[in-house]
Amino acid sequence: MTDLAGQHGLTFRQDYFGDPLAWKGLVDLLQDTFSIDVGVQDQFGGPDPSSMPFGYFDADGRCVANFSAFSMPMMINGRAIKAAGYQSGAVRPEWRERGLYRDLMQRAFDRTSAEGYELDLLLTDKPALYERYGFRTLPQHVFIAQAPKPQKSDWTARQLSLEAPDDLRLIKTLLQGRQPVSARFAVIRQMEMFLLNACFNPAIRLTAIGDEAVIAWTFDGATFWLLDVAGTAIPSLSTILPALDIEPDRIEICFCPDRLDCEVSLEPYEGYTMLMVRGKAADDIVGPIMLSPMAEF
Ligand SMILES: CC(C)(COP(=O)(O)OP(=O)(O)OC[C@H]1O[C@@H](n2cnc3c(N)ncnc32)[C@H](O)[C@@H]1OP(=O)(O)O)[C@@H](O)C(=O)NCCC(=O)NCCS
Missing domain, CATH: 3.40.630 (Aminopeptidase)
Structure with a gap:
């Protein structure tokens, strides 16, 4: 992987939710990008412990880019499937179009593939962004x-x-x-x-x-x-x-x-986002869902 962190004076971090300041950095990134406050999860016991966040942080400790995977076991046609969901994908506007998101997606996909996940799921309003990685849209009913x-x-x-x-x-x-x-x-x-x-x-x-x-x-x-x-x-x-x-x-x-x-x-x-899937268990999903x-x- 090219040294994006070095090129841009950023620090790459993964699995950083144990650091409250870094977690706060992601909460701020998602607040600024999507106007949602995922920090409310702190009242319920914190973020999903299975989260695998991948992020870039600037010299002031601001999270400027993130993409997270998490474990989301699924029941599909009677079979328990080891599935991963992807979420919290965002790059601050001044850091866009430099390949940071591509880099973070690749790291997350490499990790879940190495860990043997059979199915990848995400929800997005930008399906074209993920089609090139083999995701396809699943119609919902x-x-x-x-x-x-x-x-x-x-x-x-x-x-x-x-x-x-x-x-x-x-x-x-x-x-x-x-x-x-x-x-x-x-x-x-x-x-x-x-x-x-x-x-x-x-x-x-x-x-x-x-x-x-x-x-x-x-x-x-x-x-x-x-x-x-x-x-x-x-x-x-x-x-x-x-x-x-x-x-x-x-x-x-x-x-x-x-x-x-x-x-x-x-x-x-007709939702605002589309459900996308890929992976060897994706073909097991049949019929209206x-x-x-x-x-x-
Ligand atoms: C979408 C977003 C994460 C892209 O971040 P970025 O760092 O600028 O992306 P990159 O420079 O790494 O580009 C990655 C690839 O995505 C493509 N891409 C970027 N924005 C895109 C969009 N809106 N639709 C489709 N493809 C897009 C790029 O062309 C690039 O393609 P390539 O790998 O073939 O060259 C960023 O614009 C953002 O935070 N947007 C607002 C939040 C959002 O929409 N998040 C995604 C939620 S599913």
């Missing part, structure tokens, strides 16, 4: 469900708050011990993004039904969006709706609904 016959529910539903320590503990326990929400296409374990996505979007409600599952959902009075279910078992849709005590006109399920025991039709999902918005990264 939302699943429109017929309202099931209302059933009497014995579940006690309870609204959870990320700010209540007991609630946060329950959510984390369920995320750690969860059954993947789908056997066809779902994350096996991903805690940090679930918490961050819930925190970023105040419309998302987190409701515990019993102590066995937390439902992530939104409802505008007519349409119900079922975003994720983190539980040791996945309750059926006909159990979830009465527990939440809603009777929506329209039900949109934002993940593969094979464990929900319901009839669905498909609609293309959607990555839960709670796993978005």
Whole structure:
């Protein structure tokens, strides 16, 4: 690899999240680039411990460029897949077009390939940037469900708050011990993004039904969006709706609904970003899929 750090008076660092100042440097880079504050993760236990950040820092300790890989095990057609996600890709405007991003991507891809990851996943609004590295776009679909016959529910539903320590503990326990929400296409374990996505979007409600599952959902009075279910078992849709005590006109399920025991039709999902994949397990992904918005990264 060419010595980009030497050429530009920068310092290359990897796996630097143990250094609070360097972590703060990345938080600032992402705040300035995307107007998001990933520093809120500090309230929930910090960033994903599987993160493999690659970054360039200037003489003042500012992070000027970063690209991170992280471990995101996936369940795909009943098989557990060793998958990597890529995120936090940004270069400060005054440092762009000098090959810093190309260099960081290459380092991250070399690392995950050496570590035997079978699948690479990313979300982007710039697919052309990644096509040259063998990524292809996976179309996503939302699943429109017929309202099931209302059933009497014995579940006690309870609204959870990320700010209540007991609630946060329950959510984390369920995320750690969860059954993947789908056997066809779902994350096996991903805690940090679930918490961050819930925190970023105040419309998302987190409701515990019993102590066995937390439902992530939104409802505008007519349409119900079922975003994720983190539980040791996945309750059926006909159990979830009465527990939440809603009777929506329209039900949109934002993940593969094979464990929900319901009839669905498909609609293309038009998101702001595209889901891209590559790797030897990429061809195992068949049929309509959607990555839960709670796993978005
Ligand atoms: C996109 C971004 C990371 C590129 O950083 P950079 O350091 O200027 O990129 P590099 O100089 O290393 O160029 C890498 C390659 O990407 C290409 N590229 C750069 N910006 C691109 C864009 N917007 N769309 C498509 N390709 C792009 C370059 O042409 C170059 O191609 P090459 O390897 O064939 O020569 C930077 O512009 C940025 O931070 N943008 C805002 C945040 C963002 O969009 N991040 C990516 C989120 S998925």
